[in-house]
Amino acid sequence: MNIGDVSSRSGLPAKTIRYYEDIGLIKPHRSANGYRCFAETDLHKLAFLGRARALGFTIEDCRTLMALYEDESRASADVKQLAQEHLAKIEEKIADLQAMHDTLGELVNCCAGDSRPDCPILKDLSGEG
Amino acid sequence: MNIGDVSSRSGLPAKTIRYYEDIGLIKPHRSANGYRCFAETDLHKLAFLGRARALGFTIEDCRTLMALYEDESRASADVKQLAQEHLAKIEEKIADLQAMHDTLGELVNCCAGDSRPDCPILKDLSGEG
DNA sequence: ATGAGGGTTCCAGTCAGGGGAAGGTCAAGG
DNA sequence: CCTTGACCTTCCCCTGACTGGAACCCTCAT
Numbered sequence: 682m683n684i685g686d687v688s689s690r691s692g693l694p695a696k697t698i699r700y701y702e703d704i705g706l707i708k709p710h711r712s713a714n715g716y717r718c719f720a721e722t723d724l725h726k727l728a729f730l731g732r733a734r735a736l737g738f739t740i741e742d743c744r745t746l747m748a749l750y751e752d753e754s755r756a757s758a759d760v761k762q763l764a765q766e767h768l769a770k771i772e773e774k775i776a777d778l779q780a781m782h783d784t785l786g787e788l789v790n791c792c793a794g795d796s797r798p799d800c801p802i803l804k805d806l807s808g809e810g
Numbered sequence: 811m812n813i814g815d816v817s818s819r820s821g822l823p824a825k826t827i828r829y830y831e832d833i834g835l836i837k838p839h840r841s842a843n844g845y846r847c848f849a850e851t852d853l854h855k856l857a858f859l860g861r862a863r864a865l866g867f868t869i870e871d872c873r874t875l876m877a878l879y880e881d882e883s884r885a886s887a888d889v890k891q892l893a894q895e896h897l898a899k900i901e902e903k904i905a906d907l908q909a910m911h912d913t914l915g916e917l918v919n920c921c922a923g924d925s926r927p928d929c930p931i932l933k934d935l936s937g938e939g
Numbered sequence: 940a941t942g943a944g945g946g947t948t949c950c951a952g953t954c955a956g957g958g959g960a961a962g963g964t965c966a967a968g969g
Numbered sequence: 970c971c972t973t974g975a976c977c978t979t980c981c982c983c984t985g986a987c988t989g990g991a992a993c994c995c996t997c998a999t
Contacts, residue, residue: 685945695946700987714995716946725936732935737910740986750932760931761923764914771911778904781866785897794890802889803879806861807854814976824977829956843964845977869955 682719691727698727706730706744738767811848820856827856835859835873867896 688695701707702717707726709717726747733743745763749755791801817824830836831846836855838846855876862872874892878884920930 683946694988696988697986699947704986714946716995728937729935732937734986735910736914736935737907746932746935749929750936753927755927755929756925757921757927757929757931758923758925760929761918761921764918764921764931768911768914768918771907771914775904775907775911778866778900778907781864782897782900782904785865785893785900789890789893789897792886792890792893794887796885796887798882798884798886800878800884800886800889802886802893803875806858806865806875807879808857808861812977823957825957826955828978833955843977845964863955 682724684717684719687719687724687727690724691731693727693731701727701730704740706740706747736767737771742767811853813846813848816848816853816856819853820860822856822860830856830859833869835869835876865896866900871896 682690684695684698687693687698691698693701698707699717702709707723707730709719709723712718729747729750730743733746734740738746742763746760749760749763788802788805793799811819813824813827816822816827820827822830827836828846831838836852836859838848838852841847858876858879859872862875863869867875871892875889878889878892917931917934922928
C-alpha cells in the first residue's frame, strides 16, 4: 500500500503518517521508487495510534501503549496505571475548564449586551470587581 | 518600576511581560539605561491581561478585549458576544474531554489491573472491541 | 510531450510562552 | 577601586502534534 491508501483506510492524514514514521512510531518499508510501502501490520498500528490519540493520550503515551500491546508478557496493571494517570489529567482539565466556564458564564449573564458601554465583564477583568 | 517589580505585583513572569511587549499588548517606556520602565497603567493592563488569560481567552481575544476596554464608546454587546463565543468553545472542549473521560473510564473499570496480560484497554485500542 | 495525480524531502509556522547563554547595569561591601 | 550578586537586556532554540507549502520525482493516460 502507498501512503494515500493507508491514509484513507486509517483516517489519518498522510502528513501525520509521515510524522509518525519520523518519530519512530512506525517503520514502513520502501519500494524501489522510494515510496513508502505499508503492510497490514502498519495499518493496524496506525489505527491503534489513531484511537489512542482520539482518547487524548500523548504521543509518548502512545509509544508506551504500543510497546505494551506488542509485549505478550505485559501486566495489565501497567496499562491500567497509564490510563488512570491520563484519566486524572483529563479530570483536571475538565475541572479547570469548568471553573472558567462558571466564572465567565456568570459574567456573561450579568452583561446587558446592548449598545451601552457599561459591562460587568470588562469591569471584572479590570479588577474593579 | 522595573520589570521585576511589575512581575511580582502582577503575578506574571518577566518572560511573559517581555513577550506581551513583543507582540504589542503593552508599550512600556525605557529608562536611560535601556531598562523597561513601567507606569501604573502598564501594571493595570498586565493585571487585566492576566485575568483574561486565566479565563482562557486567547491572546488575540485579549487584544480585542483591551481595545474594547479602552474604547469609552464601546457597546457591551461586542464584549458579550466575544465572551459568549469563548464560552461556546469552552463548552465544546469540556464535551470532548467528557467523552474521552467516559470512554476511558469505562475501559479502566473493565481492566483487572493485575499481572496478567489480558487488557480490555489494549483490546479496544487495537480495534478488537 | 504534457498534464494530472500520486509520491518524496525539507523548511517554516502554529500557541503562548520557557530555558538558558552572553553581556550590560547598579548598589553594597571589602 | 574592585568585586560580588542581583537585576536587566537581547538573542536564539525548545515545547506538542502536527499543518502548509515549495520544489522536485514517478507513473500513467491522453
